[in-house]
Amino acid sequence: MEYVIETLSLTKTFSDWWGRNKVYAVDDLNLRIHSNEVFGLLGPNGSGKTTTIKLLLGLLRPTKGRALVFGGDSTDPKINARIGFLPEESYLYRYLTARETLNFYGRLFGLPSRVRKDRIEALLDMVGLRAVANRQVGTFSKGMARRIGLAQALINDPDLLILDEPTNGLDPIGTRQIKDLIITLAKRGKTILLSSHLLADVEDVCDRIAILYGGKVQVEGKVKDLLEQTGKKQITAAKLSDSALRKIETVLEAEHADYVVDTPLDKLETFFIRTVADAQQQSLLTSGAVSTTAIGDFLSAGTEKKSEQAVVLENLVSGSEAVTAPAKTLTSKPVLAETSSNHNVDKKLLVSLTSEDEPGLNKPQDAPKTTPVKPVDQNPDESVLDQLTDRDNNNSKGDDKKSSDKDGDF
Amino acid sequence: MEIFRMKSIWAIASNTVKQSLRMKIAVVFIILLVVLLPVLGLVTSGDGTIKGRLQTFISYSLSLTSLLICLLTIVVSIYSVTSDLDTCQIHTVVTKPVRRFQVLLGKLLGVVLLGCFLLLFAAVLIFFVTIYIPKSMGADESGLIRLKNEFFTARAGLAPTPVDVSDQVAQEMRNLQQKGQISPEMLSDKQTLQRIINEITLAKEQATRSAAPGQELIWQFKNVKIKSADSNPTFFVRFKYDVPVTRPDMEIYSRWAVGDDRQIKYGTPVKTRIAQFDRKDKIRSFYEIEVPAEVIADDGYLAVGFLNIANLNSSSVIFPREDGIEVLYKADDFVPNYIRSVFLIFFRMVFLACLGIFASTFLSMPVAVLLCLLVYVAGSASGFIMESFETLGENVGLLYSYTIKPIVSLLPQFDKYNPSQYLIDGRLLSWPFLAKAVLLIVCIKAVILLLIGILIFNRRELAKITV
Numbered sequence: 096m097e098y099v100i101e102t103l104s105l106t107k108t109f110s111d112w113w114g115r116n117k118v119y120a121v122d123d124l125n126l127r128i129h130s131n132e133v134f135g136l137l138g139p140n141g142s143g144k145t146t147t148i149k150l151l152l153g154l155l156r157p158t159k160g161r162a163l164v165f166g167g168d169s170t171d172p173k174i175n176a177r178i179g180f181l182p183e184e185s186y187l188y189r190y191l192t193a194r195e196t197l198n199f200y201g202r203l204f205g206l207p208s209r210v211r212k213d214r215i216e217a218l219l220d221m222v223g224l225r226a227v228a229n230r231q232v233g234t235f236s237k238g239m240a241r242r243i244g245l246a247q248a249l250i251n252d253p254d255l256l257i258l259d260e261p262t263n264g265l266d267p268i269g270t271r272q273i274k275d276l277i278i279t280l281a282k283r284g285k286t287i288l289l290s291s292h293l294l295a296d297v298e299d300v301c302d303r304i305a306i307l308y309g310g311k312v313q314v315e316g317k318v319k320d321l322l323e324q325t326g327k328k329q330i331t332a333a334k335l336s337d338s339a340l341r342k343i344e345t346v347l348e349a350e351h352a353d354y355v356v357d358t359p360l361d362k363l364e365t366f367f368i369r370t371v372a373d374a375q376q377q378s379l380l381t382s383g384a385v386s387t388t389a390i391g392d393f394l395s396a397g398t399e400k401k402s403e404q405a406v407v408l409e410n411l412v413s414g415s416e417a418v419t420a421p422a423k424t425l426t427s428k429p430v431l432a433e434t435s436s437n438h439n440v441d442k443k444l445l446v447s448l449t450s451e452d453e454p455g456l457n458k459p460q461d462a463p464k465t466t467p468v469k470p471v472d473q474n475p476d477e478s479v480l481d482q483l484t485d486r487d488n489n490n491s492k493g494d495d496k497k498s499s500d501k502d503g504d505f
Numbered sequence: 506m507e508i509f510r511m512k513s514i515w516a517i518a519s520n521t522v523k524q525s526l527r528m529k530i531a532v533v534f535i536i537l538l539v540v541l542l543p544v545l546g547l548v549t550s551g552d553g554t555i556k557g558r559l560q561t562f563i564s565y566s567l568s569l570t571s572l573l574i575c576l577l578t579i580v581v582s583i584y585s586v587t588s589d590l591d592t593c594q595i596h597t598v599v600t601k602p603v604r605r606f607q608v609l610l611g612k613l614l615g616v617v618l619l620g621c622f623l624l625l626f627a628a629v630l631i632f633f634v635t636i637y638i639p640k641s642m643g644a645d646e647s648g649l650i651r652l653k654n655e656f657f658t659a660r661a662g663l664a665p666t667p668v669d670v671s672d673q674v675a676q677e678m679r680n681l682q683q684k685g686q687i688s689p690e691m692l693s694d695k696q697t698l699q700r701i702i703n704e705i706t707l708a709k710e711q712a713t714r715s716a717a718p719g720q721e722l723i724w725q726f727k728n729v730k731i732k733s734a735d736s737n738p739t740f741f742v743r744f745k746y747d748v749p750v751t752r753p754d755m756e757i758y759s760r761w762a763v764g765d766d767r768q769i770k771y772g773t774p775v776k777t778r779i780a781q782f783d784r785k786d787k788i789r790s791f792y793e794i795e796v797p798a799e800v801i802a803d804d805g806y807l808a809v810g811f812l813n814i815a816n817l818n819s820s821s822v823i824f825p826r827e828d829g830i831e832v833l834y835k836a837d838d839f840v841p842n843y844i845r846s847v848f849l850i851f852f853r854m855v856f857l858a859c860l861g862i863f864a865s866t867f868l869s870m871p872v873a874v875l876l877c878l879l880v881y882v883a884g885s886a887s888g889f890i891m892e893s894f895e896t897l898g899e900n901v902g903l904l905y906s907y908t909i910k911p912i913v914s915l916l917p918q919f920d921k922y923n924p925s926q927y928l929i930d931g932r933l934l935s936w937p938f939l940a941k942a943v944l945l946i947v948c949i950k951a952v953i954l955l956l957i958g959i960l961i962f963n964r965r966e967l968a969k970i971t972v
Contacts, residue, residue, distance in 0.1 A: 109970045120970050152600045154968035181599045186593040188520065190527035202516035203601040231527075247597065330881035421772055 099255050100128040101425060104160035107146055120146040120311035123160070124274040128288060128303075129339040133300035136290040143310035145183050148259050150290075152180060152221075164255065167217040176204060179253030183260045183290075185244030189233030193224050193243050196232055236395075237264035245273065249332040252394050256280065256287045263295050268365045272453050274300050280394065295364075298322070333361065357360045357470075373493075513603045517611025518614075522619050524588075528927035531619060534577040538627050542566055546634035555642050559656050563635055564925040570627040571924075574620050579877040582616040582861030587870040595967050606959045606968075609862055613955070616858045624854065624962045628847045654739065655793060659842035659933040660833040662743075665724035665809070670709040677705050694724050702745035715823040719815030723766065724830055726807040729796045731834045738798040742809055743930075746788040747823045749767045755788045764800040766808040777802055788822075791930075793833070807832065836933045845934045846924030852946045856917050857881065859951035863958035867965070884917040891916075917946050 098152035105124040110117045121143045127484050128134045136144045149155040165289035187196055194215060199209035217223040227235070241264050248256060258347075262270040277287055277300045291297050297304055305315040311448060314321065335343075340356065347354045422436060429484045508569040525531040545566050551557025560921050586609070599605055639652055678701075681687045684820045691697050717720045731738050746757050762780030801807050809830065813822050824830050862879055864873035883890055894913050897905070922942045929936040 097732075101629070107970065141971075149596075149968045152596075153967050154596055154599070155970065170599070172604065175600055176601065176602040180597065181597050182593065186597055188524065188594060190524060195523075198521055199599070200517055200601060203513045203603050205512045205596065237867070244597075251601075300586070 097129075098127045098163070099130050099132075099165060100126060100134075100162045100288060101164070101166075102126045102147075102151070102160065105147070105150060105157055105162050105440055106159040107143075107150055107155060110490060119310045121150060121157075124310070126284060126312070131281065131299055133287045133289065133302045135278060135297035135304035136288065136307060137292065137294065137297055138290075138307035139251050139292060143257055143290075144305040144307055147307070148180075148257055148288070148311070151177075151257065176251060177254040179248035179256045180262055181248040181256075181258045182242050183263065185237075185240040187232045187240060187243060187247075190232055192229050193219065193235075194228040194247075196243055197246055197250055201250050204251045206251070210393075214250055214252075216442060221249075222246045238269050241265050242269065242374060243272045245276075247395060256285055258287065258289045260291055262291065262293060263291060267364050268371060270296065271364065271368065283394065285394075297495055307449060373446065403458050420457050421468060461473060510607060511602075514607050516608055517598070517603070517608055517613035518618060521581070521615025524544045524575075524585055524617075524618055525615075528584075528585060530581055531577060531623075532852065534573050537573055537625065538570065538623065538630075541569060542627060542630050545569065546638065546939040548894050555644050555648060556652060556656055558642065559638055559652070560636060560809055561926050562638060563631065565629045566634070566741060567846065567925050567928065568622065568776045571853060573629070574624055574854055575857050575881060576624070578616055578620045578857045579861050579874060579881065581619060582612065582858045583865040583877065583919045584866035584869055585612045585616065586645070586862060587868075587873065588866075590967065591870075592769050593968070597908045598871070599967060604708065605963050609866070609955070609959055609962055610736070613858055613862050617855055620854045620858065621817065621851065624847065624851060628830050628843075632802045634844060636941075644968070645802040651808065653930075655741070656931045657839040658835050658931040659837035659839060660931050661836035661933045661935070663729060663832040663834075664725050665726055665830060665832075668710075668713045670706060670713065673709045674702060674705050674737060677709065678702070708722050710826075711823070714826065714829060715821055716811065716813040717821040718818045720754070720821070721810055721812040722824070723810045724810070726832050728805045728836065729801050729832060730805050732836075734961075737796050738835070740798055740801075741793040741795055741833045743791060743793045743833050744811075745791050745825060745829055746786065747825050747829075749823065750813075750818045750820060752892065755820070756785050757788060757820075757822055759784050759786065759822075760812040760814060761794060762810040762812075763796045764808065765802040765806055767802070767812065769804070791828075797836075805832050833930075833932070836935075838930070842931075843928065845936070845939050846907070846928055848939055849924040849942060852922070852942055853917070853919055856946045856951040859955040863961075866962040880916065881919070883920040885916045886920060887913075887916045888920050915950055917950055923969070940962045 105121055105126075106119065107121040108119050110385050124143075124147060126134075126147075128348055136147065146155065151164055151169060153168065154161075154177075155453065162169070165173050165177060169178065177382050180482050188199070190200060197215040198211060206214070219228050222245060224239060224242055224246070227239070232240060235243065241261075245258075245261065248258070248370060258276075261277075261503060263275050266274065275382045278305050279373065281287055281300075281302075289301060301318050303315070303317050304321070310361070344354075344356070366457065529692050546562055549558055549561040549565060552563035553561075555665055589598065595608070598608060638650060644652065655720060677685070684694075687701065691701065714722070729740070742761070742763060748757075761782040761784065762779055763782075766779075767776050767777075768777070778797075778800050780796050782794055784792075784794070809832070811822075811824075811830075844918070857877065860877050861873065863878050868876065891913055894909055924934065926932075
């Protein structure tokens with residue numbers, strides 16, 4: 096199958112009862128999303144992002160054209176068993192508890208009860224709602240509901256994840272976690288379609304984007320290609336002495352180049368996470384979600400487990416064990432190796448910030464600069480993540496994809 | 506694959522039950538049932554007799570249970586679908602490997618399960634209160650036996666063999682012609698002729714049901730077969746008097762004879778006994794005469810004679826056409842009959858659940874509820890409605906047969922399949938009757954509605970465009 100998602104002249108119009116005021120919600124859309132790609136659908140409010148997703152999922156019928164998912168109709172149970180969907184609002188049953196919610200969706204997938212149980216616990220850990228798992232979802236804040244919404248989208252270990260405004264209503268920490276999760280899932284061979292109007296979200300995680308306006312694609316391409324300022328170069332260095340700076344200026348002047356010497360600003364996101372981490376270190380209580388960054392291990396089996404695929408289910412459900420078991424491979428590597436070093440600092444912060452262990456016990460050790468960071472190898476959750484990411488780093492994407500393709504089809 | 510399907514249907518069903526309980530929709534109905542049924546048992550008095558109290562209680566309590574469960578079914582079935590649509594929860598359900606019809610079937614199953622549970626609870630409660638009432642009122646031995654024969658039983662009813670009056674009508678016509686009261690012009694006009702014949706037939710037919718003072722009436726019954734485990738089986742002659750002049754407190758003195766009258770006519774010695782009863786009964790009420798089964802002839806023939814005693818009565822007596830006279834005999838026990846009655850309510854509930862699901866696939870909650878209530882009320886008076894449309898329809902012809910008639914015939918006949926009327930008189934609600942109810946109400950009407958609902962639900966867009 097060439098594309099995971101393919102739309103052919105997909106068009107959706109609507110008009111009033113008398114057939115007047117025809118409006119094009121989606122207009123002649125031709126999207127092609129490859130396997131293992133993180134694709135961002137960008138656009139202002141009302142540009143047709145959500146309508147496109149609804150058309151892809153068969154919730155709306157196209158006026159013209161076709162929407163193919165895995166080469167077929169997404170309403171076919173064989174196909175939608177491989178899809179995870181997070182709608183723009185977390186449409187959840189208010190009267191169900193978090194655990195019951197996940198159980199309900201697990202049952203819709205026909206998962207055996209043991210698998211379901213293990214996955215639910217792993218997902219609750221992952222989205223940091225284990226402590227409130229028995230509370231009715233109706234009492235959740237928007238961010239918490241969003242987390243449960245995300246968990247339900249992952250319960251079937253989907254090959255394709257469709258996320259409509261995934262960070263909608265989340266605080267910066269939650270937003271960051273979701274972004275990290277997307278990156279991690281992509282590394283495990285998932286295909287992800289993401290719609291958002293928050294540019295930073297898309298920029299951080301997407302391989303390719305399409306900007307929609309008025310239901311039409313205005314621009315489409317790789318993020319890097321679209322954003323690269325080809326006429327400029329940037330040098331980032333650690334603190335330079337005045338003399339070194341003067342030398343560089345001399346060289347640049349000799350080249351007749353326009354240049355700016357500046358001290359780079361921290362990203363507000365990084366700053367915010369650091370501030371909250373400080374607060375948490377002082378053991379301030381919160382009634383909100385306390386998230387870990389542990390990712391349910393059942394979500395795509397890594398290649399390490401490829402040899403054990405005869406026992407697919409056991410592989411899939413090993414997540415909850417991994418969360419509580421002491422890590423075998425301890426490493427202080429940055430959480431996500433491919434991101435910038437600055438990003439890695441955030442990552443560690445995030446890990447320390449969202450761990451369920453008592454934050455007050457953390458000692459700033461091995462932390463870059465003045466940022467207090469919990470020692471990575473003391474937190475089992477981090478270890479799990481490290482273990483996972485380490486494993487992923489050692490394995491090629493292609494291998495991941497193969498294994499997840501097999502595992503996802505249960 | 507089949508198990509897979511059932512699993513998701515069960516998931517949706519249990520979610521629907523949880524929804525109705527946790528959103529407190531069912532709570533009101535449950536409380537009402539739990540509180541009202543025992544209260545009814547305490548406060549009903551009927552006509553003061555134990556039987557009257559039992560009749561009132563069983564009739565009121567079953568009607569109340571049926572009403573509450575039907576209303577609950579309507580509300581829950583509609584709410585479970587429309588709330589999913591309104592709050593978009595359906596988006597996360599139908600994007601899972603679940604077909605849309607499975608979603609509807611799951612909802613239906615959930616609603617039916619909830620109603621079933623409540624119905625079972627109410628039925629058991631009503632049963633025990635009913636059993637308890639005679640004891641609480643201190644019924645004596647003979648009273649208990651009477652109740653056993655007339656209430657805690659399941660009796661089949663037999664109508665008398667209809668009397669053929671066509672010969673009498675022909676004779677009367679000849680008489681009238683001879684007297685010159687019917688002219689040849691009247692005979693040549695078909696409509697007039699038919700009207701005359703109808704009137705004479707009616708008069709002659711009524712004559713077979715009425716007795717002036719001193720006159721007697723005889724009804725014949727065929728195939729009276731009583732299967733009973735009792736050593737002294739009995740059956741009942743049930744009757745109701747009417748009189749041409751209204752005097753509500755009027756009482757009729759009568760002599761009844763029940764047995765094989767053929768042996769008297771032909772002068773042979775009496776082989777089977779003929780039972781005789783002298784009575785005094787009020788008009789316009791039902792009475793029952795208990796008769797030993799030995800009076801029935803071997804071939805199942807039975808005659809019932811009534812004499813309007815001349816010296817004591819001043820008015821002629823009419824037996825109403827529908828229910829003037831009837832022979833009742835025990836055909837089954839109370840418990841199985843009661844269980845079948847509960848099944849009738851269950852079928853009613855299943856129909857309404859299907860109707861609710863059907864309506865909610867294309868209507869908003871308030872409109873769907875209104876529609877279902879309308880059907881429920883119309884169904885409860887379907888006999889009347891059908892009859893009136895039938896009369897109206899005679900003049901409209903084709904237009905009626907192709908428009909209103911199919912719609913009216915789709916109405917569930919709740920009044921015809923009403924369990925109270927059977928239990929009150931300890932009448933048999935037979936298995937064939939029950940099977941007919943299932944076939945008509947559930948297998949045909951409910952399934953048709955459900956299929957149309959599924960069709961609509963499959964076709965419609967479940968999301969709205971928001972641009």
